[in-house]
Amino acid sequence: MEMPDKGEFTTPTQELAETGYEFYRRGWASGSSGNFSFLLARKPLRLCITPAGNEKGKFDETNFLEVDDDAEILQGFGRPSDETLLHLSIYRLRPKARCILYSQSIWGTLLANRLYVDGGINFQGFEILKGLEGVTTHEHTESIPIIENSQDHIAQSHVIENVLHEARNIHGIFVRKHGLFTWGETVAQTRRHAEIFEFLFEVLARGGK
Amino acid sequence: MEMPDKGEFTTPTQELAETGYEFYRRGWASGSSGNFSFLLARKPLRLCITPAGNEKGKFDETNFLEVDDDAEILQGFGRPSDETLLHLSIYRLRPKARCILYSQSIWGTLLANRLYVDGGINFQGFEILKGLEGVTTHEHTESIPIIENSQDHIAQSHVIENVLHEARNIHGIFVRKHGLFTWGETVAQTRRHAEIFEFLFEVLARGGK
Amino acid sequence: MEMPDKGEFTTPTQELAETGYEFYRRGWASGSSGNFSFLLARKPLRLCITPAGNEKGKFDETNFLEVDDDAEILQGFGRPSDETLLHLSIYRLRPKARCILYSQSIWGTLLANRLYVDGGINFQGFEILKGLEGVTTHEHTESIPIIENSQDHIAQSHVIENVLHEARNIHGIFVRKHGLFTWGETVAQTRRHAEIFEFLFEVLARGGK
Amino acid sequence: MEMPDKGEFTTPTQELAETGYEFYRRGWASGSSGNFSFLLARKPLRLCITPAGNEKGKFDETNFLEVDDDAEILQGFGRPSDETLLHLSIYRLRPKARCILYSQSIWGTLLANRLYVDGGINFQGFEILKGLEGVTTHEHTESIPIIENSQDHIAQSHVIENVLHEARNIHGIFVRKHGLFTWGETVAQTRRHAEIFEFLFEVLARGGK
Numbered sequence: 001m002e003m004p005d006k007g008e009f010t011t012p013t014q015e016l017a018e019t020g021y022e023f024y025r026r027g028w029a030s031g032s033s034g035n036f037s038f039l040l041a042r043k044p045l046r047l048c049i050t051p052a053g054n055e056k057g058k059f060d061e062t063n064f065l066e067v068d069d070d071a072e073i074l075q076g077f078g079r080p081s082d083e084t085l086l087h088l089s090i091y092r093l094r095p096k097a098r099c100i101l102y103s104q105s106i107w108g109t110l111l112a113n114r115l116y117v118d119g120g121i122n123f124q125g126f127e128i129l130k131g132l133e134g135v136t137t138h139e140h141t142e143s144i145p146i147i148e149n150s151q152d153h154i155a156q157s158h159v160i161e162n163v164l165h166e167a168r169n170i171h172g173i174f175v176r177k178h179g180l181f182t183w184g185e186t187v188a189q190t191r192r193h194a195e196i197f198e199f200l201f202e203v204l205a206r207g208g209k
Numbered sequence: 210m211e212m213p214d215k216g217e218f219t220t221p222t223q224e225l226a227e228t229g230y231e232f233y234r235r236g237w238a239s240g241s242s243g244n245f246s247f248l249l250a251r252k253p254l255r256l257c258i259t260p261a262g263n264e265k266g267k268f269d270e271t272n273f274l275e276v277d278d279d280a281e282i283l284q285g286f287g288r289p290s291d292e293t294l295l296h297l298s299i300y301r302l303r304p305k306a307r308c309i310l311y312s313q314s315i316w317g318t319l320l321a322n323r324l325y326v327d328g329g330i331n332f333q334g335f336e337i338l339k340g341l342e343g344v345t346t347h348e349h350t351e352s353i354p355i356i357e358n359s360q361d362h363i364a365q366s367h368v369i370e371n372v373l374h375e376a377r378n379i380h381g382i383f384v385r386k387h388g389l390f391t392w393g394e395t396v397a398q399t400r401r402h403a404e405i406f407e408f409l410f411e412v413l414a415r416g417g418k
Numbered sequence: 419m420e421m422p423d424k425g426e427f428t429t430p431t432q433e434l435a436e437t438g439y440e441f442y443r444r445g446w447a448s449g450s451s452g453n454f455s456f457l458l459a460r461k462p463l464r465l466c467i468t469p470a471g472n473e474k475g476k477f478d479e480t481n482f483l484e485v486d487d488d489a490e491i492l493q494g495f496g497r498p499s500d501e502t503l504l505h506l507s508i509y510r511l512r513p514k515a516r517c518i519l520y521s522q523s524i525w526g527t528l529l530a531n532r533l534y535v536d537g538g539i540n541f542q543g544f545e546i547l548k549g550l551e552g553v554t555t556h557e558h559t560e561s562i563p564i565i566e567n568s569q570d571h572i573a574q575s576h577v578i579e580n581v582l583h584e585a586r587n588i589h590g591i592f593v594r595k596h597g598l599f600t601w602g603e604t605v606a607q608t609r610r611h612a613e614i615f616e617f618l619f620e621v622l623a624r625g626g627k
Numbered sequence: 628m629e630m631p632d633k634g635e636f637t638t639p640t641q642e643l644a645e646t647g648y649e650f651y652r653r654g655w656a657s658g659s660s661g662n663f664s665f666l667l668a669r670k671p672l673r674l675c676i677t678p679a680g681n682e683k684g685k686f687d688e689t690n691f692l693e694v695d696d697d698a699e700i701l702q703g704f705g706r707p708s709d710e711t712l713l714h715l716s717i718y719r720l721r722p723k724a725r726c727i728l729y730s731q732s733i734w735g736t737l738l739a740n741r742l743y744v745d746g747g748i749n750f751q752g753f754e755i756l757k758g759l760e761g762v763t764t765h766e767h768t769e770s771i772p773i774i775e776n777s778q779d780h781i782a783q784s785h786v787i788e789n790v791l792h793e794a795r796n797i798h799g800i801f802v803r804k805h806g807l808f809t810w811g812e813t814v815a816q817t818r819r820h821a822e823i824f825e826f827l828f829e830v831l832a833r834g835g836k
Contacts, residue, residue, distance in 0.1 A: 027617070030546070030613040030614065030616070030617045031546055031549040031610045031611070031613035031614035031617060032549045032610050033545070033546050033549060053549070055606065055610070082548075104545070104546060106617065106620050106621055106624070109544075109621050109626060110621060110624055110625065110626045113626055113627070125358075125386050126318075126386050126387075127242070127313070127358055127384070127386055127387035127388070128239070128240055128242050128313060130291075131240040131241045131242060131262070137360045138358055138360065138386065138387070139360070149543075149545055149556055151555050151556065151557070175545070177543050177544050177545055177556065178544075178545035178556070179545070188264065192240045192241050192264070193240070195239040195240035196239065196240035198239070199236070199239045199240060199315065202315050203315055203318050203319060206315070206319055207319065208318060208319045208322055209322070334776075334804050335736075335804050335805075336660070336731070336776055336802070336804055336805035336806070337657070337658055337660050337731060339709075340658040340659045340660060340680070346778045347776055347778065347804065347805070348778070397682065401658045401659050401682070402658070404657040404658035405657065405658035407657070408654070408657045408658060408733065411733050412733055412736050412737060415733070415737055416737065417736060417737045417740055418740070445826070448755070448822040448823065448825070448826045449755055449758040449819045449820070449822035449823035449826060450758045450819050451754070451755050451758060471758070473815065473819070500757075522754070522755060524826065524829050524830055524833070527753075527830050527835060528830060528833055528834065528835045531835055531836070567752075567754055567765055569764045569765065569766070593754075595752050595753050595754055595765065596753075596754040596765070597754070
């Protein structure tokens, strides 16, 4: 088995780059889809985020853009991802979040499209849910709201803000025919959330419940 | 092809770490699920086990906890996995076992949920069954009992002890909506058992018999 | 995670070799299927292309053939791939194309065989379509014409030329029971196109829309 | 992308070890299943073969046994695989064969079990069939006979000999609930055959034709 090196110290952007490579390998960031961000400061709000069109299997910690509260670039080359406004909304409404991962998988796409009329995806009774921050028992129902996709990113960021106001305990939001946004306090925790949801997307889409 | 290095000597914890990485790669240990242990001594009983919340794609032989018969930590940092009591029960009831692997796969989850009402999963006539310790012909029926999940780990460990008392020839137990426990005399043998069961879970879940 | 080295500089043939390895890993170039080319010059037309029977998991930038407008070998060892004439047709009819990738996947094979009677595959409303050159919104319908396979490669290249004349905005052509041809201005862009189409082949073949 | 090193020279046993690792990665040699051999000499017949219980993800060119025409060990440690007699039968009846690969996949298991009553698997019209030795057009029907599994390996080797006498143009034989034997003149060619068949097993098992 090829064991990965355990570096002495890994920065959040290195962790994001590793996550991008792993998501690419799993088919969750194909064809330059997917975008990842990390919060650098809250006041004023400053974050680093993958640029638009970035290939997730081939980037490293030098490829990020640093942007401010208005999605203006402070540092780095390239155009910010179209979803930057959505990242900003999530950081504003979730004060503990320091990382956001967006993944686009086949099973998530299939399941969300099927459950869109119900407004969301519900998972119930799975032990793996205990890996979500704050969940301590498998006797739990976890919901992921599904919203419509739009190229009007300002309007869409308001939709996301409304969802985050109303659904206090969620760990992710699905944008239909687009993908999953999930967040957490560290890159590792956020990645765990993404892995748990992607696991359960496949279970449900294959007929499990 | 990237061939793995064949080290001169591999310790059981190194083998467990490699197994964790391989299980993670295959999607059997997503989102910090999965836990692995190795028996260090029988009298008094002492084992090393992965800590709770440990990411299986990123740990090495230094990440284990050493615990005693009461699941008390003798060495290492972190909280013992919730399933430590279940590992202890298996070691007590199976005197030859020196390794336990817990895997959580999509196909196992789907199949066990479907067959739960029957109380177990049965495999019959597959050549691959000959890879299980003590099985010498494909003309064999192998059973995996399915038990209910519970956060009361003491009660659950008693359920597992009862199952192990009654079913003398089994090589694994499935905890519904949770995952598969399998055991063996070495890490390699246990891993072989897990691979065989995971292979057959997919075959049966896809309609094979 | 095993992060790839980011070399100082990568040539197009190195990029093609990496792409071949990645396509092989994903099961899109099994059993020596798949062929890849890069345009070296337009006047006179000269391209490098993988030779027939080449294993995609094991080749490097020295394995290419250099051929001219008549598919005659200028440099390199081996027989040109049977599909060389098809590559030449695409380069002639698409003046901006500098790279062509042919992939053969299970999902593409299944989907194209099912939709062959309709003459093509249509994708609608997926965010991932924005990764295709010139597509700026998910509110887009992308079509891939499906043509019949033939061992008469001259006749087949005429069919492809007709398709390219009529369908101005397509990014790929599917040859039934054979595979997908896609093209672009760089290796990276073409690979992105292939990844997007392969992602959507699986989504549609599994019942998504 | 992690490109493999291209060594200056690779021996057949090194190629077999690489193949074992790749088959393991793809799930065609799980739980110590799978066995691989290479013909060292015809007169007297002498071959090297993987030993019984060998893990395919972790062996190298030093792990092979050298056996003679009676499956007696001439060199190496371990017990010959139960299927050694079947390998010998194939080498006897196919004078050009120098390599035999046995793979055990989920899709092959499912398909052969479904088509067993018909006596075999037929593939028709797929371009990928041109990768099989001697096949020059996709307008071809390739058949794989399916035989019953047995622990009486002498009887089973006679069955295989009868099949090879009658079916002159086949490239593989499937043993039900066991796996696929395929052969060729080199390791690379045999591996290509295995990849082609495994690709088509999945296509047919998923409803393609």
